[in-house]
Amino acid sequence: MFLTGAILIVATTLSQPLDPPSNFDPEAKMIYSDKDSGRLHSARGTAGWVERLVENGTPSDLKLAEESLEALFACQELHPDDPHYGNFRWYFEDPAVEDLNAVEFVLEHLIPMMIRHEDSLPDAVAEKVRERIRLGLSEIRKMDVSVGYTNVATLDILNSCLGGELLEDPEITNRGRQKLRIFEAFVTSNGTVLEYNSPTYLRVTMNALGKLIGLTQDRETRVRGKTLATRLAIGAALHIHEGTGRLAGPHSRAYQPTVACEDSPERNNLLNWIEEGVVPQWIGSVLDRSKGSYQIFETAARDWNMGLSTCLTPRFAMGVATRGLGEQSNVFMIHANRPESDKPGVVYSRYVVGDKWLGDFYHATDRSMSRNFNEEGDFWGVQNGPRAIGLYKPPALHYQKSAKAVLIWTRRDLIDETWAGDRKVEDLPAEVEPGETVVVRIGEAYVGVRPLTLTDLGRDARVRLVEKAGDLVLELPNYQGPKKAFWELEWPGGFFKGHPQCGFYSEVSSVSDYPSGKEFAAKISEGTLTEKTDPPITYSGKESRLWSVNYTRDGQSVGIEVDLMTWTLLRRWTEEGDLGWPMLESPFMRQSASGEIQVGGATLTCGKHPAWLYADSDLELYAVGYHGETAPLSLNLPNGTIRVEAMSAGTLVWNRGKVEIESIDPGVQWKMIQ
Numbered sequence: 001m002f003l004t005g006a007i008l009i010v011a012t013t014l015s016q017p018l019d020p021p022s023n024f025d026p027e028a029k030m031i032y033s034d035k036d037s038g039r040l041h042s043a044r045g046t047a048g049w050v051e052r053l054v055e056n057g058t059p060s061d062l063k064l065a066e067e068s069l070e071a072l073f074a075c076q077e078l079h080p081d082d083p084h085y086g087n088f089r090w091y092f093e094d095p096a097v098e099d100l101n102a103v104e105f106v107l108e109h110l111i112p113m114m115i116r117h118e119d120s121l122p123d124a125v126a127e128k129v130r131e132r133i134r135l136g137l138s139e140i141r142k143m144d145v146s147v148g149y150t151n152v153a154t155l156d157i158l159n160s161c162l163g164g165e166l167l168e169d170p171e172i173t174n175r176g177r178q179k180l181r182i183f184e185a186f187v188t189s190n191g192t193v194l195e196y197n198s199p200t201y202l203r204v205t206m207n208a209l210g211k212l213i214g215l216t217q218d219r220e221t222r223v224r225g226k227t228l229a230t231r232l233a234i235g236a237a238l239h240i241h242e243g244t245g246r247l248a249g250p251h252s253r254a255y256q257p258t259v260a261c262e263d264s265p266e267r268n269n270l271l272n273w274i275e276e277g278v279v280p281q282w283i284g285s286v287l288d289r290s291k292g293s294y295q296i297f298e299t300a301a302r303d304w305n306m307g308l309s310t311c312l313t314p315r316f317a318m319g320v321a322t323r324g325l326g327e328q329s330n331v332f333m334i335h336a337n338r339p340e341s342d343k344p345g346v347v348y349s350r351y352v353v354g355d356k357w358l359g360d361f362y363h364a365t366d367r368s369m370s371r372n373f374n375e376e377g378d379f380w381g382v383q384n385g386p387r388a389i390g391l392y393k394p395p396a397l398h399y400q401k402s403a404k405a406v407l408i409w410t411r412r413d414l415i416d417e418t419w420a421g422d423r424k425v426e427d428l429p430a431e432v433e434p435g436e437t438v439v440v441r442i443g444e445a446y447v448g449v450r451p452l453t454l455t456d457l458g459r460d461a462r463v464r465l466v467e468k469a470g471d472l473v474l475e476l477p478n479y480q481g482p483k484k485a486f487w488e489l490e491w492p493g494g495f496f497k498g499h500p501q502c503g504f505y506s507e508v509s510s511v512s513d514y515p516s517g518k519e520f521a522a523k524i525s526e527g528t529l530t531e532k533t534d535p536p537i538t539y540s541g542k543e544s545r546l547w548s549v550n551y552t553r554d555g556q557s558v559g560i561e562v563d564l565m566t567w568t569l570l571r572r573w574t575e576e577g578d579l580g581w582p583m584l585e586s587p588f589m590r591q592s593a594s595g596e597i598q599v600g601g602a603t604l605t606c607g608k609h610p611a612w613l614y615a616d617s618d619l620e621l622y623a624v625g626y627h628g629e630t631a632p633l634s635l636n637l638p639n640g641t642i643r644v645e646a647m648s649a650g651t652l653v654w655n656r657g658k659v660e661i662e663s664i665d666p667g668v669q670w671k672m673i674q
Contacts, residue, residue, distance in 0.1 A: 249333025351377025
C-alpha cells in the first residue's frame with residue numbers, strides 16, 4: 001500500500017486461474033456426468049462453467065472459455081429446417097434436440113455473462129456468442145412456453161428481457177416484458193405459481209428472478225420481478241417447518257433426494273436469497289419467527305381444482321394437495337422431528353404399478369434409473385389440520401401384475417414403534433385386518449392411517465406392512481396376481497362401471513399426547529368414518545357414480561366426494577362447511593383480489609386489485625405486495641394508517657416504524673395518519 005499525495009494506491013493481485021472441477025473433460029472441454037448409458041457431456045453444465053471462467057477472467061481462464069464455448073456451440077442445432085433451430089441438445093451425445101428446456105438453461109448463463117463481462121472476450125468471440133444467443137432467443141420466442149411451466153417460464157422471461165437489452169432489440173425485450181406481465185397475472189389471479197411449493201424448481205424460479213432483478217435496465221421489470229420474488233419467498237418461509245428446516249409438503253414437483261431429505265434443508269435456500277439480495281432482508285424475520293401451530297392454504301390453479309394445504313406444528317408438519325401436477329408430485333407428505341438423527345422422519349404416498357420401486361424408473365433427460373420414485377396415480381385430497389383424506393385412481397392398466405397405493409415411512413431402522421390396531425407389529429411382512437388403524441411413531445410424531453374401501457380387481461390383494469429398500473411401507477392394493485388385461489377399466493368400453501376405489505384416512509399427533517401408538521390408534525377408531533358409494537352401473541357417458549368419505553371426531557370433520565366415472569372432484573368440506581379456493585390464507589398472511597384484506601390486526605384497502613398482506617404485530621412488521629393498476633392504497637395499522645395517493649405494482653413495508661415503498665412509478669407520495 002502506497003500513499004502518493006492525496007491518492008491512495010492499493011497494490012492488488014490478479015485472480016488465480018480456476019481449477020477445473022472434477023467432472024471437467026479436458027479433451028472434450030465440457031462438463032460431463034457418468035450415467036447408466038455412459039459418459040454424457042452437458043450443454044447446461046458447460047455453459048455454467050464458461051460463465052465462471054469469464055467472470056474469473058485470467059488469460060488462461062479466457063482461453064479455456066473460448067475452447068469450451070466452441071464445444072458448447074457444437075450442441076446447438078444450426079440446420080434452419082429443423083423445428084428447433086437455435087435450441088441445444090441437452091447432451092452432446094444426443095442425436096437431436098429432445099429436452100426443449102436446454103436453450104433456456106444455456107442462455108441463463110451466457111446472457112448474464114455477456115452483460116457483465118463481454119469486454120473480457122475478443123471481439124470475434126463476443127460477436128459469435130451474440131449470434132448464438134440471438135438464434136436461441138428466436139427459438140424461445142417460437143416455443144413460447146406456457147406460464148404454467150413456472151421455472152421454465154421465468155427463464156424465458158429472464159432470457160428475453162435481458163437478451164433483448166443485450167442485443168438492443170426492442171422486439172425481444174418487449175416480448176420478455178409482456179411475458180412477465182402475463183406470468184404475474186396468471187399467478188395473481190390464482191394465488192401462487194402452478195409449480196406450487198416445489199423444493200426442486202423454486203430454486204430455478206428464484207435464481208432466474210434474482211438475475212432479472214439484478215441486471216435489467218428497466219425499472220418496471222425490476223419492480224415486478226422483485227414483487228413476485230418477495231411473494232414466493234414469503235410463501236416458502238411460511239412453509240418452512242421450524243423443527244426440521246424443510247419445506248413442508250405438499251410439493252408440486254420434487255426429486256427423490258429432496259423427498260427423502262438427503263440434501264440440505266430448504267431453509268438454507270431462503271437464507272441464500274436474502275444474503276444475495278434476491279429478496280428483502282426482513283424476510284429473515286418471517287423465517288426465524290417461532291409461529292407455533294398454524295395452517296396455510298394456497299391455490300395454484302382454480303380452474304383445475306389445484307390447491308394445497310399444510311398444517312405446521314413445532315413437532316411435525318402435514319401437507320396435502322387437492323391434486324398432483326404429474327409424476328414428480330408429493331401430494332401427501334409429513335415431516336417430523338427426529339432428535340436422534342440429523343434427518344427428519346418423512347412419510348409420503350405414491351401409486352405404483354407393476355411392483356416398481358425407486359430405481360426402476362428411467363429418467364430420459366438424465367439417463368438415470370435412480371433419480372425419482374414416480375407418482376403413477378391420480379389423486380384427490382382434503383385436509384383439516386392434522387387430519388386428511390386421500391383418494392387414488394390407478395392409471396390405465398393394460399397388462400399388469402400389480403397396482404397399489406403405498407404410504408412410505410423413510411428409514412425403518414429409525415422407527416420407534418408400529419401398531420396395527422391393538423397389535424404391536426414386530427416382524428414384517430404383516431397383514432392389516434379390515435378396520436384396523438396403523439400407527440407408526442417417527443421421532444416426535446405418531447402417524448395414523450386407516451385404509452378406506454379398496455376395490456380388489458383380483459382375489460389375492462391384501463393390505464400389508466412390508467419393508468422396501470430400507471423403508472417401512474403400507475400397501476393398499478387394487479390388484480396383486482398374474483399379469484392380465486383389465487377390460488372392465490377401459491373407457492370407451494362396454495364394461496366400464498367406474499374407476500376402482502383406493503384411499504386412506506390419516507391423522508398425525510405429537511407423541512406427548514398419547515402413552516403409545518396403541519392409544520392413538522384407539523382414539524382414531526373412536527371417530528366416525530363414513531363411506532357412501534353409488535352402486536355400479538354400466539357407463540354410457542352420462543351417468544355419475546359418487547364416492548363420498550367423511551371422518552368426524554370431537555366436533556371436527558373432514559370430507560371429500562368424487563365421481564368415480566369421470567374422476568372429478570365434486571366437494572371438499574370440514575365442520576365449517578364446503579372449502580373454497582383461497583389465494584393464500586394463514587394467520588400471518590392473506591392474499592385476495594377483493595380490494596380489502598384483513599390479517600393480524602391490519603387492514604389493506606386497494607380497490608378491486610390483486611394484493612397480499614403480511615402482518616405480524618410481535619415483529620412490528622407489515623408488508624404489502626400490490627399487483628394492480630395505479631390506484632390509491634390504504635394500510636390501516638394498530639397505531640395509524642398509511643395512505644398512498646397513487647401506487648402502481650410494487651411493495652409497501654412498515655418495519656418497526658420505518659416505511660419503505662418500491663413501486664413501478666418512482667416518487668410515490670404517502671402520509672401517516674395517527
